[in-house]
Amino acid sequence: MTAPADPTAAPGPPAAPGPAAVADRAAVPTPPVIRPVGSSGLLVELATAEQTEALHAELLRRRADGSLPPVGEIVPGARTVLLDEFGSSAQARRLAAELPGWQVPPLTAGSETVVEIPVRYDGPDLADVAALWGVAPEEVARRHAATEFRVAFCGFAPGFGYLTGLPEPYHVPRRATPRTRVPVGAVGLAGAYTGVYPRSSPGGWQLIGTAPETVLWDTARTPAALLAPGTRVRFVPLDGDGPPDGDGPRGGDGPADGDSPPGGDGTRDGRGPSDRGNRLPAEGSRPSDADGPRTEGSGRDR
Amino acid sequence: MTADGGVETVRAGALTTVQDLGRPGYAHLGVPRSGALDLTAHRLANLLVGNPESAATLETTLTGCAVRVLAPTTAVVTGAPCPVTVDGRPAPWGQPVRLRAGAVLEAGAATHGVRSYLGFAGGVEADRVLGSRATDLLSGLGPAPLSDGAVLPLGAPSPAGGRAVPDVAPWRVPGPELVLPVGYGPRDDWFTAEGLRTLVTGTYRVSAASNRIGLRTEGPALARRREGELASEGMPLGAIQVPPEGRPVLFLADHPTTGGYPVIGVVPAAALSAAAQAAPGTAVRFTPVRSGSVRGSAGVPPPR
Incomplete structure (x- = not known):
């Protein structure tokens, strides 16, 4: 129902040429692109699936500890997180200004079940x-x-x-x-x-x-x-x-x-920043x- | 909960569903928000019979419906104007009517608009799913659409004390043209400048293929700068999604939570009640509004 049949048109970075480039990107993540969704929503677009999952986890942490302004929906996608229905457009604007500066920790294996x-x-x-x-x-x-x-x-x-x-x-x-x-x-x-x-x-x-x-x-x-x-x-x-x-x-x-x-072993050594097994x-x-x-x-x- | 009677479906009509304020907050699990398409009319129906706005009403589609009440109650018909009868005798539209046990309340075919709302004191007490009694036609959550003979329980009316219930409420008849404000984004950059202009200058009409999931349009295709599809991303209520054939589709309450076609703009929720009442063939005009969110005035092309 939803999505892409044509990956060539999908947004996102070109394929990583190799482990070295992967490591570089891990060290200096591409800043997210923030797009407007109506007057009180944001679509945050990230370069990779890993960064997307890490940002989503960070958003949930911030929602849980009360440091995220109240928002109706947090909907992750393949390369995006939709934040919809902030209390006001001013809150959406403030978050849009702040979010690119967040230090988002990479995903870790964690202790969750x-x-x-x-x-x-x-x-x-x-x-x-x-x-x-x-x-x-x-x-x-x-x-x-x-x-x-x-x-x-x-x-x-x-x-x-x-x-x-x-x-x-x-x-x-x-x-x-x-x-x-x-x-x-x-x-x-x-x-x-x-x-x-x-x-x-x-x-x-x-x-x-x-x-x-x-x-x-x-x-x-x-x-x-x-x-x-x-x-x-x-x-x-x-x-x-x-x-x-x-x-x-x-x-x-x-x-x-x-x-x-x-597909060859080009990705075998390219462990990501998350050290996820x-x-x-x-x-x-x-x-x-x-x-x-x-x-x-x-x-x-x- | 059935001690206060219920309603028996005498004529289900083309599509009559139980609706309330829906189940927002679950989009991340793939659960559509659902809920009454014309929330203004739903709220008004509840107000007129003394219910909280969260009580469930019946939402009809074009042809109305008829129900027999199994115990004395108060009911009202709002939303799309239509002939209202009680046991075949004319009754007021938009005003609460007192019904004896066994009376048949009928909302006839809409004379304007699409969806009428039948409110009953105490509300329709179908089982809740994720906090809501709404029928979600995309994912099949909530009670089944009404079928002839089906019985739904009603809840206990709210205590009357203290609550002022108006006798009648103003209502604006749906006009000949549906005007939808649009804030551009998040994927307006997938369209050419001409495509962006076409959206707000083109003449569109409501397609007969419209439903609770989306209002489809007929009209000029929107030219795109890039082909293909997006990686799946979250879709907001009011999204104007543009499938490859180019005609905008406005996402309504039962819309899918993720999608892969670009969203050129978003219509504010407050404008969606009017969209719910736009019958097939109605002219549609999209008007640009400043994107007050993150881009300031960027991305809004001149209207001509």
């Missing part, structure tokens, strides 16, 4: 994804389950999180032909993202598995959404889907430390398709 999603790696596109990655299907499962994900943003449907964490060489395009029906609980990949369908819908993501035990959205539960922006997520293989070598999914043998990914920096990456998992869009087409 990690949501574990049991998954059976049995998706109909597992073989296709394995071919794109240049590995065996069971290796897709192993690497996916060894990755620490983070909810970058939500959208498309209540309970749907766009999870980042797979390094760029593992980003895959959407299916050429979308499915008319993707079952609830399907675990899919598209662009930079992994997602779990909170309900049955049409969809074009590459399905690698099924999460049969996890209820992503339940309005009778508090909170209704299992996944919110910033939530850390791990996929835990259900019995019989574990790595053939018996190495546990949380053994820390992540994609960055495994065999060379199909096996997560590679996203600076050089761009979602090849950040669209919602449904192709016939509710947002655009209705």
Whole structure:
């Protein structure tokens, strides 16, 4: 429903040429671009997904400690954070003037709990994804389950999180032909993202598995959404889907430390400022398709 | 909560939903705000029957609806003007009417505008989801749209003591033209200067494909400086999103929380009640307002 099919037009920096440039950018982050949203809102645009997630975390910290002016909505996107409905346009203006000067700490692994999603790696596109990655299907499962994900943003449907964490060489395009029906609980990949369908819908993501035990959205539960922006997520293989070598999914043998990914090892050494375990920096990456998992869009087409 | 009766749907009409002030504050979870499209009319309906503005009303679409009240109550019809009847006899629009148990209140087809609001003393007591009883047609939250025979409970009326309830309230009939103020941004830089001018000089009409998610328009396409789509970003209420075919779409209460098409400008929330009453075919004119936010007067092109 939402977004990009054409990454070449997406805003953002050019692909990082290499680890050195990544390090430079980490040291001196590109200042955010602040855009007006009506009279009392701001759209803060950042150079990278990492900076976006770090700014979002900082905004939540400041909201929690009362140092952020009251604002109705804080909505992260792929490279932006929307701040909408300040109490006045003067508050929005003041924050717009201040925010570029903030020292935003990079994301750290932190001590927050990690949501574990049991998954059976049995998706109909597992073989296709394995071919794109240049590995065996069971290796897709192993690497996916060894990755620490983070909810970058939500959208498309209540309970749907766009999870980042797979390094760029593992980003895959959407299916050429979308499915008319993707079952609830399907675990899919598209662009930079992994997602779990909170309900049955049409969809074009590459399905690698099924999460049969996890209820992503339940309005009778508090909170209704299992996944919110910033939530850390791990996929835990259900019995019989574990790595053939018996190495546990949380053994820390992540994609960055495994065999060379199909795109070469240009990003392998480029650990980001966040020191997030096996997560590679996203600076050089761009979602090849950040669209919602449904192709016939509710947002655009209705 | 049903001790005070309820309403039984006699004629659901084209689309009648339960609405209140919606569920703002959950956009980061992908939950649309929802709520009454014409908040002015919704608030007025509640005021006239002695309810707090957060009480739920029924929002009709073009063809009205009819309900039977299961216990004595007071009700009112606001929003789009329409013939109002009680048991087939004419009753005033925009004024509270006292109904006996079993009476059928009908809001007829709108004579002007699109959405009428039926308010009942005590409000419609559908179950709350995330604090709101509103039907969200994008994500399916809240009660289902009314269907013939469906029964909804009503709440207990607020104690009358102390609250002054007006007998009648002024109402401006929707005009022949919908005028929408627009503050440019956040993605006005995706459009050519000509495209920005076209938005505020072109003649648009409300498309029949409009709904609670967005008011679609027919008219000249807005020329873009850059092609493609954005990486998904948050979409505010009142956003004027421009899909590739170039006709602006104004995001209303059930709009998606993120999107990938550029937002050329944003219409203030206060102007959206009028948008809710603009029937298909209504002329639409966008007028630039100074972007008071972060760019000062930058980005506002001359109107001609």
